[in-house]
Amino acid sequence: MNAAMETTAPIPTPRTRSSIRGAVRPLLSALAAAVPGIPSSGFRRNVVERIFDRDCEMVTDTLGRRVYAPMTLDGVQFDFEPNPRVQFEDLAGLLPSTPFAFGVALMTPRQLAYMFGLARRSGVRTAIEIGRYKGGATVVLAAAISPHGTLWSIDNGSLESQSPDERFARPHDEQIRDMCNRLSVDARLLIGDSTSMELDVGTPDLVLIDGDHRYEGVRSDLDRWGKRVRIGGHVLLDDVFPLGQYRRGCDDVERAVRDVVDEGTFKLVRAVDRMGHLQRIR
Numbered sequence: 001m002n003a004a005m006e007t008t009a010p011i012p013t014p015r016t017r018s019s020i021r022g023a024v025r026p027l028l029s030a031l032a033a034a035v036p037g038i039p040s041s042g043f044r045r046n047v048v049e050r051i052f053d054r055d056c057e058m059v060t061d062t063l064g065r066r067v068y069a070p071m072t073l074d075g076v077q078f079d080f081e082p083n084p085r086v087q088f089e090d091l092a093g094l095l096p097s098t099p100f101a102f103g104v105a106l107m108t109p110r111q112l113a114y115m116f117g118l119a120r121r122s123g124v125r126t127a128i129e130i131g132r133y134k135g136g137a138t139v140v141l142a143a144a145i146s147p148h149g150t151l152w153s154i155d156n157g158s159l160e161s162q163s164p165d166e167r168f169a170r171p172h173d174e175q176i177r178d179m180c181n182r183l184s185v186d187a188r189l190l191i192g193d194s195t196s197m198e199l200d201v202g203t204p205d206l207v208l209i210d211g212d213h214r215y216e217g218v219r220s221d222l223d224r225w226g227k228r229v230r231i232g233g234h235v236l237l238d239d240v241f242p243l244g245q246y247r248r249g250c251d252d253v254e255r256a257v258r259d260v261v262d263e264g265t266f267k268l269v270r271a272v273d274r275m276g277h278l279q280r281i282r
Contacts, residue, residue, distance in 0.1 A: 053245070056244075057246060057248050060246065071103050071104050072169045072175055073104055073136075073139070073172070073179045074170060076093040077093045078090065084147065085147060086143040086146060086184075088117075088140075091112075091139065091140055091143060094112075094139065096108070105134075105139075106133065106136065106137075106238075107136070107273075107274070107275065108274070110272060111273050111275045112136075114270075114272045114275065115137070115140060115208070116143070116144040118234060119144035119145050120144045120145070122234065123205070125145065125148060125149045126203070126204045126205055127141055127152070127204055127208065128199070128204045128208070128225055129151060129153040129154065129207075129208045130154050130194045130208065130209045130211040131155055131209070132153045132176070133155070133159045133160065134172050135179070137210065138187055139176065139179050139187070142180060142183075142185040146183075146184065146185040146186065147185075150186045150187075150188065150201075151185075152190060152199060152201055152204075153187055154191075154192060154199070154211075155211070156191065156192060156194075160172050173191075177189065194212075194221055194224065194225065195220045195221075203229065204228055204229050204230075204233065205229065205230060205233050206229065207225050207233075207235045208237075209226060209235065209238075210237065210238040213239060215252035218252060218253050219259070219260075222237075226280075229280050230280070231280055231281070232281075234269075234278070234279055234280075235266065235277075235278040236275055236276070239274050240253050240271070240274060241254065241271050241274050242274070250274070260278070264282060265281070266279060266280055267279055
């Protein structure tokens with residue numbers, strides 16, 4: 001097992017962590033409301049830092065929504081008009097500008113650059129994506145394998161239906177199709193459940209898994225889709241590793257990755273921020 005997969009202390013289960021946060025958050029919210037009235041700037045900073053240490057995801061989500069407007073593909077700006085072969089710099093408008101602004105692609109710039117580079121340098125022609133949400137990673141991966149490759153993207157639309165901030169935006173899939181047409185890349189958008197959908201596209205070179213983050217869902221996607229890649233092919237999973245204190249979604253994904261690596265089907269090639277890169281070895 002790669003050292004990146006090792007843990008030095010037991011990690012609370014998602015249910016335990018959720019119950020702890022549920023009890024603590026009202027207290028943190030009350031404390032945060034009182035912070036502006038603290039006369040000492042040094043003491044205020046200390047209080048804010050302690051709140052962040054206790055629940056960094058809550059702070060990140062709250063500040064991000066207040067400081068930055070939600071981003072969608074309709075709002076992406078192009079600094080260069082894309083050439084017939086899209087380059088990574090053409091896609092800069094998809095990327096987040098700070099840790100509090102997720103951008104259209106809910107991955108870090110390093111993860112997106114790694115995915116783009118891996119797909120292009122390894123000559124990927126057929127790729128499958130599980131979970132696309134706003135379509136940032138969809139566009140990046142489809143651009144990486146153009147002009148002769150095809151990306152098949154599967155999503156059940158659940159995240160879009162749970163995002164009230166985007167209720168006035170055009171449907172994400174409409175935006176994704178328009179963007180792919182503009183860039184002349186081939187992304188086939190499928191709506192359905194990855195645990196039951198059937199898709200006959202041969203043996204893919206790369207599978208990107210970023211859908212259901214519960215253990216059973218991740219494991220199903222690895223078994224049904226990840227194991228379809230050719231021997232030597234690649235599987236990328238988002239939210240495998242925590243990034244600093246931010247570890248939302250990592251617990252079950254990390255456990256599923258650990259299990260398939262231990263079984264000998266895949267080897268862990270690299271941890272790239274929150275992303276795990278697996279290669280099929282048998």
